[in-house]
Amino acid sequence: MALATVLVQRVYLLGDLDQRVTDAAERSQGGLQRRTGGATDLGFLNERGQPAGTLAARFADGEIIAAEVVTADGRQQVLTGVQRAALAGIAADGSLHTRTVPDLGVYRVTAIGGDGVPVLAGLPMADVRQVIDRLVAVEAVIAGVGLVTAACASAVVIRRQLRPLGRVAGTAAEVARVPLDRGAIAALPRVAACDTDPGTEAGQVGVVLNQLIDHVESSLAERRRTEERMRRFLADAGHELRTPLASIAGYAEYLNGEDRTIPADVAWHRVLAQSARMTALVEDLLLLARLDEGRPLHLAEVNLATLVAEAVWDARAAGKGHDWRLALRVDGPVTVVADASRLHQVVANLLANARVHTPAGTEVTVVVETPGPDRCVIRVRDDGPGVPAGLLPSVFERFTRADGARSRTPGVAGGTGLGLAIAAAITQAHGGRLEVESEPGRTEFSLTLPTAGRSCVADPPEL
Missing domain, CATH: 1.10.287.130 (Signal transduction histidine kinase, dimerisation/phosphotransfer (DHp) domain)
Known part of the structure; x- marks a missing residue:
């Protein structure tokens, strides 16, 4: 801003000076036309309105034949040869020039001719330069004070703005000092809510x-x-x-x-x-x-209804003391892309779980349905004593056993607690999910699998 102000002011002051120089030359030429003096007459400088330092000269054959300057006391002083030589070479075409006249200083001069008497006029640039120098000094002081003030204000603001970042760094350093590789890890420190404003970088x-x-x-x-x-x-x-x-x-x-x-x-x-x-x-x-x-399975298209029916027949042969029921709630073949032997193992594990953990006479119902065109569900439901509520969260974990919470069929050897864990792992490998809901008198395992193609949903009578 200071530089722009100086440049604009300089252009304005020089333009005003050039205009005054041009006006002085025109007044000089007009004054000579009204005077009757000789070729070296510069008496027009005695007229009113000529400021101190005004310089005038006359030409003859392109050379200066007379040149004077208005002194501070209002008189005319004839220029010396050296001073006139500084004005040589200026054409009478109205163009403006800057010349340094010995002992007088720097002048802005112009010469005009035309139909009148050729004349040269000039005004000193000392006042303009003094104004510009003072303006530069003032602007420099103002700019310096402004920069110092801005620097101090910026330092205060930046430090204040960086305080949250410092606290964030302190939290990070505190977390870095926690021995995460050994021992029990307590709750790690967090950045305070006041330092988590998403509207700021910090x-x-x-x-x-x-x-x-x-x-x-x-x-x-x-x-x-x-x-x-x-x-x-x-x-x-x-x-x-x-x-x-x-x-x-x-x-x-x-x-x-x-x-x-x-x-x-x-x-x-x-x-x-x-x-x-x-x-x-x-x-x-x-x-x-x-x-x-994550070893790959031997995938192929499998008819789910056929696979479940075979698993139910096998379970019926192994557990004759239970009432086995099969319900196919589909309108056509239900095809899934699966490893047939592993999927049969899942269904067999669910049926064996229902047989082993429920007393004789328990009704076990197996339902195959397609609630949507992209998935099918196998439900294994029994009316046994149910899974204890405390065991439900870990029922699919390895080596989880009911330990008598559900009645175990007499004479059946105890399991290893891996059956449901294996069923859940195989189901997950097929992109499905295995869920359980249980309460006294009703336990249901739901096996959901994606189908290989679109199937129709229906609800025919139970078989």
Whole structure:
């Protein structure tokens, strides 16, 4: 602003000076036309209105023949040869020139001719330069004061604006000092609400930092849960394997001893039974490990109604003491893209769970329906005692057992607690979901799978 002001003022002052120089030359030429003096007469400088420092000259054949200047006391002073030489070379065409006249200073001069007497006039630039120099000095002082004031105000404002960022950095440093790699992690500090205004840059940083801390906490909590599940899994797996191994070791020692109170074929049969139980447990664990690794399934189009019907017939043959019912609520074939053997294992596990954990005479209903063109649902419902409310959140976790909370069929060997976990893992691998709802007198497992194509929804009579 100061530079622009100086430049504009300079242009204005020089333009005004040029206009006054031109007016002085025209007045000089007009005054000569009214005078009767000789060729060197410059008496018009005595006229009123000629300011001090006004310079005038006359030409003859392109050379200055007379030149005078108005002094401070109002008189005329003849220019010396050196001073006149500084004015040489100026054409009488009305153009403006800047010349330095010795002992007089810098002048703005012009020469006009035309139909009149050629004459040269000039005015000193000292006043204009003095005004411009003073203006530069004043503007420099104002600009300096303004810059200092702006710098101080900016420093105060910036420091105030950066205070929230400093507090955010302090929170980040406090979180960085927390030993996340060991020990129990307490609640991590958060950026205060006053420093999380999304309308400011510092507030946006605070919001993002809080989101990062939330993510770290949730990741740590999930890691702790995973580690706890892994410890519990290893403990349960060790316990499950220890029982058959202890039986096998005991019977093997018995077969090698001399005590024959138990027939050898019975002891050997028990060894084989415990070996089979241990083999089944290991195979279940391997299956869960493969599913956790995301190994590909052998996918093909499977008729869901046929698969479920076969699983129900198998369950009916294994559990004759239960009342088995099958309801197909579809208008046509229901096709899913799945691994047939694994999907059959899911349905068989659900039916075995209903058979093992309910008393004889329990009604078990299996429903296949298509609530929409893009999904199908298998529901396994029984009217047994139900799953305890405290067990529902973990019913699909590994080694979860009812432990007598639901009546177990007499004479049926205890399970390993992996059946529902395997069913849930296989369902998830197929892009479906397995859910359970239970209360005394009604337990329902719902298996939802995406269909391979569009199917029609209907509700024919139950079969």
